[in-house]
Amino acid sequence: MPEPLHRPSLWRNHQFLLLASARVVSVMGNGFARVALAFAVLSLPGASPGRLSLVLACQTVPQLLFILWGGVLADRMSRSRLMAMADILGAGAYGGLAALVLTGDAPLLLLCALTVAAGTATALFSPAMDGAVPLVVPAARLQEANGLLRVGTNISLLLGLALSGVAVASMGAGWALALNALSFGVSAVLTWLLRIGERPPRKTSGWTDLREGWREFASRQWLWVVVGQYTLVVAALNAFAGVLGPLATQEGLGGARAWSVIVAAQALGAVVGAGLAARVRVGRPILVAVLATLPMAAPMALMGAGAPVWLIxxxxxxxxxxxxxxxxxxxxxxxxxxxxxxxxxxxxxxxFGSLAFAPLGLLVAGPAAATWGTGPVLVACSAVIVVATLAALAAPQVRALRTRAPLDRPAPLPLGSPDAQPAGGEAVG
Structure with missing residues (x-):
């Protein structure tokens, strides 16, 4: 079926606008937190690479432990309500972290407890967020919607990162964390207004739901192979972004300001990449996606080799x-x-698969850098990404899966519309 010559902008879709706005607000706050949390921990009395690794690992571990139950809940209840509750939890966690840093009284146990709460919020939010997109836009416009969402969130992340180094240097890391807490609160209001319908009651247990999800996951080779690849890729990227990058910049590249420039460059590239991906049409999307992983290894290799900030x-x-x-x-x-x-x-x-080794990467990064030096560990992380990507390309479905033309099916009506049906009452696809 040929595409219409002119289609209305997705920004005129009220549901999509609310979803995108919520993400833009909270991601801008996370741009502050990405820089602020690492340098907040490093600025506290008794700071060390091992302490930083522990605090960041405490944020990642609950994501791994609770992400599967986040998926079960998102398939059982309104995804928008679950997202709002997760945002409220995130606001409380980052508000508490800000208070600890601002007062200077930050016991390690309490820091870890609050980062556990922040990680739990992510575990509840992420499956619901990704699953909400097909419920607010037509199937034929999913790639466009995903691209626009990424453009919006990446622009907001770019703004957050661009201002984060200045905020940390001028106001302190505590106030940057407070801004992140505020962003979660605003996002909670917006996602609460996003009226994605409740789902029909399920008579099966949560464990049965998990097994059903596993069967769907395991039946697709392209899916589990790429998730296996990203088990290693995410571990390396987390070690770089959370520990090794801040350590390397603090050791000789200019500290928080240099690191904020480096991660802001990544965010700017992400804006361009999302805009490109929203429009490009490829016949083998998984093959292209896997090949797109290879450039992620370059920054850590360059930093490990002592390259200048502009090249990194x-x-x-x-x-x-x-x-x-x-x-x-x-x-x-x-x-x-x-x-x-x-x-x-x-x-x-x-x-779950992508995060499986992420806590290990964070826990090992600091002690490994202290033992062998930050540079060699950065180069090793780069090699892990290259090897994992080449291995994924060996899977037949990764190379062969082709794009199917989607049905031009309208998105479900919002909750409360007189003709609306429960969002989960009928299979899509």
Whole structure:
């Protein structure tokens, strides 16, 4: 069926506008937190690479532990309500972290407890967020919607990162964390207004739901192979972004300001990549997505080799571009290939697999840098990404899966519309 010559802008879709606005607000706050949390911990009395690794690992571990149950909940209840509750939890966690840093009284146990709460919020939010997109836009416009969402969130992340180094240097890391807490509160209001319908009551147990999600996940080779690849890729990227990058910049590249420039370059590249991915049409989306992983290895290799900040920033721009090409193609393929009624559970297995080694990467990064030096560990992380990507390309479905033309099916009506049906009452696909 040929596409219409002119289609109304997705920004005129009220549901999509609310979803995008919520993400833009909270991601801008996270741009502050990405820089602020690492340098807040490093600025506290008794700071060390090992302490930083522990605090950041405490944020990642609950994401791994609770992400599967986040998928179960998102397939059982209104995804918008679950997102709002997760945002409220995140606001409380970052508000508490801000208070600890601002007062200077930050016991390690309390820091870890609050980062656990922040990680739990992410575990509840992520499967619901990714599963909400097919419920607010037509199937034929999923790639465009995913691309626009990534453009909006990446622009907001770019603004947050661009201001974060200045905010940390001038106001302190505590106030930057407070701004992140405020952003979660605003996002909670917006997602609460996003009226995605309640789902029909399920008579099956949560464990049965998990097994059903696993069957859908395991039946697709392209899906579990790429998730296996990203088990290693995410571990390396987290070690770089959370520990090794801040350590390397603090050791000789200019500290928080230099690191904020480097990660801002990545965010700018991500904006370009998302805009490109929203429009590009590829016949083999998973093959292109996997190949797009390779540039992510370059920045850590350059930093490990002692390259100047401008060259590392240029590599981070390319990495950001390729990251969002991957993300848009990957999300769109899952939303098109997986039935909607199990989509959040399958997404949760994706998150679970991708995060499996992330806490280990964070825990090992600091002690490894202290033992062998930050540079050699950065080069090793780069090698892990290259090897994992080449291994994924050996899978036949990764190379062969082709884009299917989606049905031009309208998105479900919002909750409260007189003709609305429950969002999960009928399979999509």
């Amino acid at each position: 920033a240029a590599a981070m721009f390319a990495s950001g571009l390729s990251t969002d090409v991957f993300a848009v193609l990957w999300s769109t393929t899952m939303q098109r290939e997986v039935p909607e009624e199990v989509l959040s559970r399958v997404i949760s297995y994706d998150w």
